[in-house]
Amino acid sequence: MNIACPQCAQVDQVQSVPAVHQGGSVTHSVVGGAIPVSYGDGNVTYLQGNYRGTSMSALARELDPTPPLRGGGCFLALAMVLLIPAVFMTIIGFLVLGDHHPEMAESPIISTITVFAPAGLLLAMVALFAGLYGTRVKKNRHLRQGTPESRELWAGAWYCHRCGGVFLPEQTRHAVPARQLMSPSTFRSYVWRAGGYPAA
Numbered sequence: 396m397n398i399a400c401p402q403c404a405q406v407d408q409v410q411s412v413p414a415v416h417q418g419g420s421v422t423h424s425v426v427g428g429a430i431p432v433s434y435g436d437g438n439v440t441y442l443q444g445n446y447r448g449t450s451m452s453a454l455a456r457e458l459d460p461t462p463p464l465r466g467g468g469c470f471l472a473l474a475m476v477l478l479i480p481a482v483f484m485t486i487i488g489f490l491v492l493g494d495h496h497p498e499m500a501e502s503p504i505i506s507t508i509t510v511f512a513p514a515g516l517l518l519a520m521v522a523l524f525a526g527l528y529g530t531r532v533k534k535n536r537h538l539r540q541g542t543p544e545s546r547e548l549w550a551g552a553w554y555c556h557r558c559g560g561v562f563l564p565e566q567t568r569h570a571v572p573a574r575q576l577m578s579p580s581t582f583r584s585y586v587w588r589a590g591g592y593p594a595a
């Protein structure tokens with residue numbers, strides 16, 4: 396396999412895309428002050444305050460095989476928050492029914508519906524948000540895995556640090572031209588398309 400860059404015809408600055416991506420992702424822990432964080436590609440940035448996490452260089456982000464995913468935590472929080480008044484209203488409903496108000500005896504079915512309506516409405520909303528949370532979690536799991544096509548395309552590509560472009564050394568089954576230098580963002584859009592993600 397010829398991994399020489401199609402533009403400069405050199406191999407000394409060529410690195411596989413997964414290696415570039417991994418080299419540009421750093422995990423750091425900062426407590427106060429500003430400390431320099433050096434990325435694999437020579438970029439240095441300064442972080443301030445207490446922080447712990449993984450950050451990516453601009454290049455690593457451009458070569459990310461999966462798009463940033465939206466969490467479903469807000470749906471879960473809404474479901475939990477609404478669950479409290481829902482339980483409360485249900486208890487109140489039973490207490491009201493247990494009181495045997497004389498006007499309830501006239502139309503017990505309508506009275507029961509009226510008494511439990513607020514609780515029912517709240518429980519329906521809890522179910523809705525819990526369902527939305529479940530759907531988001533399932534979707535994210537699917538997206539994070541990508542597809543065999545997107546993983547294969549991503550892992551088989553190379554990056555030239557001198558020219559700042561990505562290329563495939565040989566023709567693959569993907570509709571991506573081989574031995575042709577392209578920008579990291581163009582390459583990423585091919586990968587995301589192969590992974591079934593929305594276009595970059």
Ligand SMILES: [Zn+2]
Nearest residue numbers: 400403555558
């Ligand atoms: Zn090159």
